[in-house]
Amino acid sequence: MKWTWFHRLGSPKWFYELSGRWLPWFAVATVLLIATGLVWGLAIAPPDYQQGNSFRIIYIHVPASFLAQSIYISLAIAGVVSLVWKMKIADVALQQSAPIGAWMAFISLLTGAIWGKPTWGAYWVWDARLTAMLILLFLYFGVIALGQAISNRESAAKACAVLSIVGVVNIPIIKYSVDWWNTLHQPATFSVIEKPAMPAEMWIPLLIMVVGFYCFFTTVLLMRMRLEILRREAKTSWVKAEVARLVGKKHE
Amino acid sequence: MNPVRKKRLIVIFAILAGISATLGLGLYAMQQNINLFYTPTEIASGVVPQDARIRAGGLVKEGSVKRNEDALTVTFVVTDGDADVTISYRGILPDLFREGQGIVALGRLNADLVLESDEVLAKHDENYMPPEVGDALAKTGMLKHYEEAQGAK
Numbered sequence: 001m002k003w004t005w006f007h008r009l010g011s012p013k014w015f016y017e018l019s020g021r022w023l024p025w026f027a028v029a030t031v032l033l034i035a036t037g038l039v040w041g042l043a044i045a046p047p048d049y050q051q052g053n054s055f056r057i058i059y060i061h062v063p064a065s066f067l068a069q070s071i072y073i074s075l076a077i078a079g080v081v082s083l084v085w086k087m088k089i090a091d092v093a094l095q096q097s098a099p100i101g102a103w104m105a106f107i108s109l110l111t112g113a114i115w116g117k118p119t120w121g122a123y124w125v126w127d128a129r130l131t132a133m134l135i136l137l138f139l140y141f142g143v144i145a146l147g148q149a150i151s152n153r154e155s156a157a158k159a160c161a162v163l164s165i166v167g168v169v170n171i172p173i174i175k176y177s178v179d180w181w182n183t184l185h186q187p188a189t190f191s192v193i194e195k196p197a198m199p200a201e202m203w204i205p206l207l208i209m210v211v212g213f214y215c216f217f218t219t220v221l222l223m224r225m226r227l228e229i230l231r232r233e234a235k236t237s238w239v240k241a242e243v244a245r246l247v248g249k250k251h252e
Numbered sequence: 253m254n255p256v257r258k259k260r261l262i263v264i265f266a267i268l269a270g271i272s273a274t275l276g277l278g279l280y281a282m283q284q285n286i287n288l289f290y291t292p293t294e295i296a297s298g299v300v301p302q303d304a305r306i307r308a309g310g311l312v313k314e315g316s317v318k319r320n321e322d323a324l325t326v327t328f329v330v331t332d333g334d335a336d337v338t339i340s341y342r343g344i345l346p347d348l349f350r351e352g353q354g355i356v357a358l359g360r361l362n363a364d365l366v367l368e369s370d371e372v373l374a375k376h377d378e379n380y381m382p383p384e385v386g387d388a389l390a391k392t393g394m395l396k397h398y399e400e401a402q403g404a405k
Binding site for chain 2: 046047048049050051055080083084085118119120121122125126127128165166168169173180181182183184186187188189197198199201202
């Protein structure tokens with residue numbers, strides 16, 4: 001197998017150039033998908049026969065929950081890469097995606113609570129799914145705090161990588177909590193192998209929102225990583241040239 | 253892959269496997285504490301402590317909802333198909349409460365195995381559909397599970 005592409009990813013300069021080319025595409029896709037999904041989901045899709053219009057919060061809740069979990073898995077993968085291959089870019093990715101993941105987990109918990117009051121009759125219940133999701137939010141806080149508390153870059157990278165890898169055991173617990181235990185939270189509506197328990201006019205806008213959220217995450221992550229690379233590599237000549245170019249452009 | 257990296261990778265996966273096993277066994281041992289509610293079968297078989305605040309969950313049995321004429325007290329039967337438990341509740345029921353709906357009630361079991369509840373939560377399932385589809389299903393009798401019982405209102 002050719003590993004050159006993988007090792008090249010370790011070069012900040014190469015990543016900076018590549019991500020600069022990708023960024024506009026993801027940004028455009030984000031705007032188009034989220035705009036379409038929001039209008040379709042919030043205005044055009046039919047209301048639910050039991051919950052009425054309050055079910056529409058899934059168009060935010062489900063994508064945010066998916067993303068909160070996916071981002072944590074990507075933290076763990078970045079953690080493995082940063083521990084095993086000592087790739088600095090993996091640490092940049094880990095540090096920069098953690099706050100986005102924390103926000104997604106927060107949005108997921110918040111929208112769930114807002115939906116829970118009219119549907120269940122309670123904002124919060126200590127059931128397995130909700131509690132595991134709260135633990136995920138705290139794990140994100142842990143990674144963010146650890147990354148900022150340790151001033152030595154290399155030790156911070158190591159500590160964050162270990163916490164990310166250890167914390168990933170929470171992900172299957174979140175996913176299967178509704179099957180393993182009695183919970184108030186309903187089981188998954190979607191699965192890879194079965195037809196969704198929802199008609200197409202409801203799940204197509206949801207799918208658009210999910211893809212839109214993933215594009216949003218990619219866009220924001222690339223922007224944050226590019227900034228962090230410029231900051232970390234500030235002493236190299238290519239960054240000096242790039243900053244001069246960016247600043248010069250502004251003053252024209 | 254060079255041997256140092258290979259070793260690090262193996263160590264990471266060994267640690268992950270160890271943590272998963274520990275956590276898995278721990279959660280398995282605490283299973284009954286993690287369950288949000290007891291099923292009617294568990295209550296009927298007597299594994300549930302009396303005089304302790306517990307949650308019972310199941311489907312509201314068709315035709316079992318009785319409202320007190322001059323008070324807010326409601327009694328209804330919750331079933332999981334094998335066993336039933338009677339619940340009495342004082343207060344306002346959630347909007348989604350109806351016969352056939354899954355609910356979770358918090359309260360104390362009295363000597364007659366009636367759960368005297370002070371909180372009832374509606375449990376939503378994973379199915380969503382537009383109102384027209386719900387109506388059509390109800391007409392053909394396929395939506396029996398969710399049929400709106402006028403007697404309950």
